[in-house]
Amino acid sequence: MTETETTDTSAGTCAGPPQGNRRPDGADTYTISEVAALTGLTAHTLRWYERIGLMPHIDRSHTGQRRYSNRDLDWLALVGKLRLTGMPVADMVRYAELVRSGDHTYTERFELLKQTREDVLSRIAELQDTLAVLDRKISFYADAGRAPASERAR
Amino acid sequence: MTETETTDTSAGTCAGPPQGNRRPDGADTYTISEVAALTGLTAHTLRWYERIGLMPHIDRSHTGQRRYSNRDLDWLALVGKLRLTGMPVADMVRYAELVRSGDHTYTERFELLKQTREDVLSRIAELQDTLAVLDRKISFYADAGRAPASERAR
DNA sequence: CGCTTGCTTGGAGTGCACTCCAGCGTTCTA
DNA sequence: TAGAACGCTGGAGTGCACTCCAAGCAAGCG
Structure with missing residues (x-):
């Protein structure tokens, strides 16, 4: 073996702050x-x-x-x-290019960050929506237990 | 062209409730x-x-x-x-299989849903963390404007 | 009747984000 | 000063989630 490459056990569930x-x-x-x-x-x-x-x-x-x-x-x-x-790598490269090309790209970077912020916000909203769906399903399963399959759940 | 396949203009930013x-x-x-x-x-x-x-x-x-x-x-x-x-398709297939195999898989489905719920919760937490980072950066850019590049931002 | 539009199939192709390999040079430890 | 461990490169390979293709069948219409 020429290179060991972190036999990744660390990034399990939490991915805690790696800045140790x-x-x-x-x-x-x-x-x-x-x-x-x-x-x-x-x-x-x-x-x-x-x-x-x-x-x-x-x-x-x-x-x-x-x-x-x-x-x-x-x-x-x-x-x-x-x-x-979920930002595509290509977009991050775009941002990196802006940083590299100097101070005159400030406003463009600013716009990009604000847009990203909006994206994150709507993704959070989506997830909270999904959470609501899951909670409804979970409480259905909790209630139903193994009662007769009067209303079959999916 | 044999098949038209939704020249996707709909799924732009929002992906609103498609249940119309x-x-x-x-x-x-x-x-x-x-x-x-x-x-x-x-x-x-x-x-x-x-x-x-x-x-x-x-x-x-x-x-x-x-x-x-x-x-x-x-x-x-x-x-x-x-x-x-972000649930992998394979996991959804697993859930679909449980549904297909009948009522005796209730508890397993229940566990799967609860696990998914946890995953969603931690993903939301991650995103809120990211939001905080973005907000710090955004306010830095807002303050800096095009002031002298005393502290170069990335 | 021919034409267009829509649906069918198995299998091949695409794009993304890694992930690995071979063959080599470098650095650390005993 | 060995020898193991680590790092270098360009290019090829992988896994996922689609995405498309070719060839063919079927229904509606002027």
Whole structure:
């Protein structure tokens, strides 16, 4: 085996705050596998993110190995959040491009964030709707128990 | 072109309640394209759902064409809800199998629903977390406007 | 009767987001 | 200074959820 790649037991149900043990700014260099451990992503995915333009340029050691910084970790934390809103990776790349192209893209980024905010809000609303449906079904099953199948449930 | 397949303009942002014009029970037979229009799914997807076992057995006309009922529409509405919780199709198939195999699967279905409810709850929590992050960023951009890039934002 | 429109099937294709591989170089630990 | 563990690359492969295709049957209409 050439590469171990986090035999992922961590990201079970909760995906709790992975920002545990960061190094202080100034002494913040992490190898790819450290970042993998900290973010829950695989090293594969980190390299892939870079290839598709989702990451800023990552520092390299004198031999060409990636050295991540706290800033990169912050960016990955944001990406992680956006990812679980269901935002397509292509849109995140778009945002990354805006950041890279400088300060004159502020308003565009602002609009993008506001739009995303709206999307998240409506997704939450959808989920609460679904929750209501589930609760109705659950209480039906709770009532019915194994009573005669007078009204068959699906 | 042999099949028109809903040139999807409907499912834009909101995906509002598609349960508009149902026929009264007893006179409830719908063709596949009617169901497509009512649910926002394509006819392709409806046939695919059937193939993979996500649908109960659908009635057929004397020539073999599918005739959906209100009950089928109800089922599709539930599937739609579950789908947008991010539940994998395979899990929904599992639930469909439980329904098909009869009343003795009540408790298992009950457990599955409760688990799903938990999943939805934690997804909502995640999204609210993300919302907080977005709000912080948005207010940063709102404050910063095009002020000097003292603290560069990502 | 021919034409259009709609529905049927099995199987192949698509897009997304990873995920892995082979073959090689580097870094750490004993 | 071995040897194991880790990291590098380009490109190929995977799994999911559709999405489409080709060829054919069936109903309604002028």
